[in-house]
Amino acid sequence: MASLPPYLSDIQREIEGYGRAYGLDFWEVEFEILDYKRMQEVAAFGGFPVRYPHWRFGMEFEHLSKSHIYGFSKIYEMVINNNPAYAYLLEGNSLVDQKMVIAHVLGHCDFFKNNYFFSKTNRRMIDGMANHATRVRRHIERLGIEKIESFIDSCLCLENLIDPMSPFITRKAPPEREKEREEKTAEIPRIRAKSYMDKFINPPEYLDEQRRKMERERDKPKKNPSEPERDVLLFLLQNAPLDSWERDILEIVRDEAYYFAPQRQTKILNEGWAAYWHSRIMTEKALKVSEIIDYADHNASVLATAPGQFNPYKIGIELLRDVEERWDKGRFGREWNECESLDARRTWDKRVGLGRKKIFEVRKLYNDVTFIDEYFTADFCERNKFFSFSLNDRTGNYEIDSREFAKIKHKMLFSLTNFGDPFIFVEDANYDNRGELLIRHRHEGTDLQMEHARATLAALGRVWRRPVNLITAVEGKQKIFRFDGKEQTEKALGS
Amino acid sequence: MALRIDPDHGRFRDIVRGKIKQDLRKYISQGELIGRKGKDLVSIPLPQINVPRFRFGSKDRGGVGQGKGDVGDSLGKGDPNADGSGKAGDQAGEHALEVELSLEELAQIMGEELQLPRIEPKGKQRIIAQKDRYVGIRRAGPESLRHFKRTFRQALRRQIMTGTYNSENPIIVPVREDRRYRSWRTTPLPQSNAVMLFIMDVSGSMGDEQKEIVRIESFWIDAWLRSQYKGLESRYIIHDAVAKEVDRDTFFRTRESGGTMISSAYKLCAKMIEDEFPPTEWNIYPFHFSDGDNWSVDDTVQCVEILKTQILPKVNLFCYGQVESPYGSGQFIKDLNEHFDEDDSLVVSEIKGKDAIMESIRDFLGKGK
Numbered sequence: 001m002a003s004l005p006p007y008l009s010d011i012q013r014e015i016e017g018y019g020r021a022y023g024l025d026f027w028e029v030e031f032e033i034l035d036y037k038r039m040q041e042v043a044a045f046g047g048f049p050v051r052y053p054h055w056r057f058g059m060e061f062e063h064l065s066k067s068h069i070y071g072f073s074k075i076y077e078m079v080i081n082n083n084p085a086y087a088y089l090l091e092g093n094s095l096v097d098q099k100m101v102i103a104h105v106l107g108h109c110d111f112f113k114n115n116y117f118f119s120k121t122n123r124r125m126i127d128g129m130a131n132h133a134t135r136v137r138r139h140i141e142r143l144g145i146e147k148i149e150s151f152i153d154s155c156l157c158l159e160n161l162i163d164p165m166s167p168f169i170t171r172k173a174p175p176e177r178e179k180e181r182e183e184k185t186a187e188i189p190r191i192r193a194k195s196y197m198d199k200f201i202n203p204p205e206y207l208d209e210q211r212r213k214m215e216r217e218r219d220k221p222k223k224n225p226s227e228p229e230r231d232v233l234l235f236l237l238q239n240a241p242l243d244s245w246e247r248d249i250l251e252i253v254r255d256e257a258y259y260f261a262p263q264r265q266t267k268i269l270n271e272g273w274a275a276y277w278h279s280r281i282m283t284e285k286a287l288k289v290s291e292i293i294d295y296a297d298h299n300a301s302v303l304a305t306a307p308g309q310f311n312p313y314k315i316g317i318e319l320l321r322d323v324e325e326r327w328d329k330g331r332f333g334r335e336w337n338e339c340e341s342l343d344a345r346r347t348w349d350k351r352v353g354l355g356r357k358k359i360f361e362v363r364k365l366y367n368d369v370t371f372i373d374e375y376f377t378a379d380f381c382e383r384n385k386f387f388s389f390s391l392n393d394r395t396g397n398y399e400i401d402s403r404e405f406a407k408i409k410h411k412m413l414f415s416l417t418n419f420g421d422p423f424i425f426v427e428d429a430n431y432d433n434r435g436e437l438l439i440r441h442r443h444e445g446t447d448l449q450m451e452h453a454r455a456t457l458a459a460l461g462r463v464w465r466r467p468v469n470l471i472t473a474v475e476g477k478q479k480i481f482r483f484d485g486k487e488q489t490e491k492a493l494g495s
Numbered sequence: 496m497a498l499r500i501d502p503d504h505g506r507f508r509d510i511v512r513g514k515i516k517q518d519l520r521k522y523i524s525q526g527e528l529i530g531r532k533g534k535d536l537v538s539i540p541l542p543q544i545n546v547p548r549f550r551f552g553s554k555d556r557g558g559v560g561q562g563k564g565d566v567g568d569s570l571g572k573g574d575p576n577a578d579g580s581g582k583a584g585d586q587a588g589e590h591a592l593e594v595e596l597s598l599e600e601l602a603q604i605m606g607e608e609l610q611l612p613r614i615e616p617k618g619k620q621r622i623i624a625q626k627d628r629y630v631g632i633r634r635a636g637p638e639s640l641r642h643f644k645r646t647f648r649q650a651l652r653r654q655i656m657t658g659t660y661n662s663e664n665p666i667i668v669p670v671r672e673d674r675r676y677r678s679w680r681t682t683p684l685p686q687s688n689a690v691m692l693f694i695m696d697v698s699g700s701m702g703d704e705q706k707e708i709v710r711i712e713s714f715w716i717d718a719w720l721r722s723q724y725k726g727l728e729s730r731y732i733i734h735d736a737v738a739k740e741v742d743r744d745t746f747f748r749t750r751e752s753g754g755t756m757i758s759s760a761y762k763l764c765a766k767m768i769e770d771e772f773p774p775t776e777w778n779i780y781p782f783h784f785s786d787g788d789n790w791s792v793d794d795t796v797q798c799v800e801i802l803k804t805q806i807l808p809k810v811n812l813f814c815y816g817q818v819e820s821p822y823g824s825g826q827f828i829k830d831l832n833e834h835f836d837e838d839d840s841l842v843v844s845e846i847k848g849k850d851a852i853m854e855s856i857r858d859f860l861g862k863g864k
Contacts (some may be wrong), residue, residue, distance in 0.1 A: 055507040
């Protein structure tokens with residue numbers, strides 16, 4: 001690892017100066033220059049210099065190096081959300097590329113620091129990851145790689161079963177408050193009445209009935225969890241019979257899942273934001289005349305959209321620019337929304353100049369779902385030639401199935417919501433009063449891939465160590481799938 | 496340079512090769528291993544393991560894209576988001592990346608995993624080929640080998656040094672001393688003589704699918720070995736109730752039908768070895784593919800006899816691949832196992848389907864045999 005040579009650190013300082021002048025706000029960035037091999041390694045580790053031993057990093061590495069060798073792709077930049085931020089430059093890139101990467105990275109750093117969804121992430125994750133690696137290595141030394149890696153594999157099957165919003169929301173009342181409420185409700189509720197009316201309005205029979213009802217309520221077996229729990233990993237940590245090393249590994253997997261969650265939640269916005277800023281900084285400030293062609297060429301390849309593809313950089317930057325333009329020209333609010341004259345809309349310009357302020361607000365408060373939901377308009381959709389596609393069963397081809405705005409937007413939001421993954425909740429840790437785990441897929445119109453679901457259920461069973469059950473719907477029929485440690489069974493629900 | 500990721504990479508390769516973690520193997524996406532495209536080009540998917548997760552069935556999937564096209568226009572097969580950019584929802588990398596390679600390159604990749612087992616230097620012409628490679632530059636040589644660029648550069652250098660170079664009027668005139676010529680070095684290529692005898696059962700019980708599998712497998716063994724070993728010969732035998740030698744082209748195309756007498760092929764094989772490939776000079780590798788449905792028990796007895804006395808003592812390795820067939824009894828592999836269980840110069844492999852081809856090649860040629 002080499003630290004930055006003077007001419008590059010001068011450029012870094014220069015570009016940081018431009019960034020600050022535009023109002024970008026970032027932590028210190030530590031750039032390092034890596035050769036392509038190390039670059040692929042670090043990229044395979046998700047941007048970190050060290051991760052715990054696991055084959056999937058090796059797989060990622062093989063893909064990256066093969067696609068590098070055969071000229072499919074090249075990693076230009078990488079930056080990790082940490083304070084100070086760490087970013088990497090590829091050795092041997094041309095100067096104009098390095099400039100572009102530095103500018104792009106500043107955009108990301110500003111985003112990491114200021115976007116709300118990153119606010120709860122560990123800003124010392126570089127140490128966190130190293131720490132995880134040490135812990136896992138220690139377990140491997142003690143118990144052997146096979147055992148540890150297999151358990152990690154099981155945990156990874158469950159990795160996406162987290163509740164990405166839980167850092168921001170208190171879903172359960174803290175235990176003291178819970179107790180308080182219990183004490184309060186120990187009194188039998190009466191209907192309010194003047195004292196002379198009381199025995200008519202709250203007759204003894206009524207009070208008896210209320211008391212019985214409360215007792216029934218109290219005697220009812222307490223369900224665990226009391227409400228369906230979306231953070232399956234947390235639930236397992238708290239309730240599964242884990243050995244200490246297993247608990248440790250599950251904790252690590254969960255930690256990292258939460259750390260990466262905001263990046264998955266803000267792919268479009270984050271990349272769009274960085275692309276927006278590298279393009280402004282480069283074209284308005286940092287480029288020399290002689291570099292323009294190279295810059296334009298590379299920039300075009302970053303933002304290229306092959307037919308039928310979806311490039312988060314592209315849609316992110318376009319949508320941000322659209323928002324900026326609309327707020328510069330005052331194309332928002334009731335008057336704009338109700339204006340039906342196409343001509344007026346086309347020439348609409350109130351010169352309010354709020355664009356810059358608006359996009360900074362967007363980068364602070366939005367994630368991909370809310371960003372698309374609020375700013376992806378019919379105008380924008382049409383102008384950028386969006387379409388939705390689906391699989392044609394007959395031909396086995398993907399085909400354009402619609403250019404209808406509502407459908408496109410719905411599909412886009414669907415694929416972004418919960419990262420396009422199904423919602424799974426823990427329902428009961430003592431299902432059928434046999435200590436079996438019951439989880440439920442909240443079916444929203446799309447079936448699970450059942451082969452994977454069964455295998456995942458098996459992984460869950462390895463962690464839970466008792467039979468596990470999954471309720472979902474398959475082709476419109478409610479079914480319950482069960483894995484008892486050896487066998488997979490399924491039956492229709494209610495029979 | 497050693498990388499920190501090397502152990503992880505090694506483990507991944509081991510999983511893909513099936514050395515460890517058999518349970519993960521079923522999540523390896525293979526795609527099609529063989530697909531010759533155009534001239535000498537194939538597309539091989541990178542092996543990828545999809546850890547099972549709760550996810551949606553792909554059948555209901557689709558997505559959003561950007562660009563021209565009318566409703567109903569096709570975007571091509573499979574996942575249109577196959578490249579790294581991915582679609583919303585972070586689906587990147589779920590699809591095997593198809594890489595186009597030349598046969599040569601593919602053979603190299605296979606070479607990481609495979610080798611001709613127990614090959615020995617044999618034959619009187621142990622060094623037959625010499626290869627000339629142009630590796631350097633010298634001052635004298637035939638005009639046809641004159642290196643124009645270097646000559647020019649030398650002249651330029653001389654003119655600059657002597658001050659006769661005029662940047663206003665840059666005329667470069669090489670003189671005799673400036674001339675540079677390519678020079679070569681001759682490298683001897685050590686060679687081992689080896690012959691592969693491909694034998695295929697083309698009887699009626701071998702369906703098109705079975706033949707297809709055999710052809711793919713022998714094609715790859717053939718292609719790979721040819722790229723790895725110089726001086727390699729291959730011969731082809733097809734048989735039903737009678738065996739005959741055919742050329743390569745016929746071997747890969749023929750459709751025959753009839754009964755099966757494996758002994759006929761073994762007889763021919765033994766005769767060819769006898770007549771043409773004395774084991775003192777040749778490394779011999781017969782590959783026999785069949786559905787294992789031999790005509791009669793007597794014939795099988797005869798086969799075992801020929802193998803024992805005439806073939807196995809002379810060959811480096813005899814490979815028998817049995818393709819699963821809905822018609823055949825598949826008895827032959829059991830017979831071979833029974834008689835040659837102890838003998839490690841005979842390898843058998845059951846090929847259950849196209850997906851198992853790579854596995855079977857590995858059975859035959861895997862390292863460490």
